[in-house]
Amino acid sequence: DGGITQSPKYLFRKEGQNVTLSCEQNLNHDAMYWYRQDPGQGLRLIYYSQIVNDFQKGDIAEGYSVSREKKESFPLTVTSAQKNPTAFYLCASRGLAGGREKTQYFGPGTRLLVL
Amino acid sequence: QKEVEQDPGPLSVPEGAIVSLNCTYSNSAFQYFMWYRQYSRKGPELLMYTYSSGNKEDGRFTAQVDKSSKYISLFIRDSQPSDSATYLCAMSPTGGGNKLTFGTGTQLKVEL
Numbered sequence: 001d002g003g004i005t006q007s008p009k010y011l012f013r014k015e016g017q018n019v020t021l022s023c024e025q026n027l028n029h030d031a032m033y034w035y036r037q038d039p040g041q042g043l044r045l046i047y048y049s050q051i052v053n054d055f056q057k058g059d060i061a062e063g064y065s066v067s068r069e070k071k072e073s074f075p076l077t078v079t080s081a082q083k084n085p086t087a088f089y090l091c092a093s094r095g096l097a098g099g100r101e102k103t104q105y106f107g108p109g110t111r112l113l114v115l
Numbered sequence: 116q117k118e119v120e121q122d123p124g125p126l127s128v129p130e131g132a133i134v135s136l137n138c139t140y141s142n143s144a145f146q147y148f149m150w151y152r153q154y155s156r157k158g159p160e161l162l163m164y165t166y167s168s169g170n171k172e173d174g175r176f177t178a179q180v181d182k183s184s185k186y187i188s189l190f191i192r193d194s195q196p197s198d199s200a201t202y203l204c205a206m207s208p209t210g211g212g213n214k215l216t217f218g219t220g221t222q223l224k225v226e227l
Contacts, residue, residue: 004158006158031213033213040123040219041219042119042121042203042217042218042219042220043159043203043205043215043217045214045215048213050213056213088156090158090159094213103147103149103161103164103207103215104161104215105161106151106158106159106160107158108157108158109156109157109158111156
């Protein structure tokens with residue numbers, strides 16, 4: 001079954017702690033993305049990667065870091081520098097074929113809460 | 116002013132109604148338009164993907180793009196309680212590429 005998996009489903013962060021959200025895809029997609037979703041604000045792009053070992057900042061990268069060591073994996077670390085981390089985090093991937101396949105497909109999300 | 120405006124709702128309709136969901140945008144460079152459906156506490160699911168102006172139909176769903184008015188719509192015919200979700204519009208100047216701009220989503224409830 002092809003798709004995007006995110007873990008954990010729920011994550012709790014203590015003050016000053018770094019936490020890492022997992023995103024894995026078996027769609028053989030080249031590009032992967034991280035978004036943050038807050039009520040009333042839509043989805044905002046944190047980071048994206050078009051190829052292994054390369055990634056770019058999105059609109060709200062401050063307080064976050066990523067790595068792309070494997071094509072199928074794109075973990076996101078929420079650092080202690082992110083002062084308002086409570087949100088729903090969504091990972092997406094995109095293939096490079098034509099038409100519909102060129103758009104982004106989303107994982108099930110991780111809800112991050114601050115203790 | 117946001118690049119993409121979408122009425123947040125909530126929109127409540129009876130089962131069987133025709134639903135119209137809309138987004139307006141300001142960036143004339145947008146060429147590709149998408150509609151995603153998001154159930155509560157789940158990731159968005161791609162419903163419709165269209166390029167430039169015109170209509171596209173898929174089952175009970177019709178996507179309409181009017182680039183001259185910078186206005187896109189999603190119509191749902193014979194709405195069902197299972198259609199109750201938040202609907203997000205998204206758009207891009209290139210083919211669904213790295214810079215998708217999303218609306219804030221419209222919450223739809225279809226009642227029995």
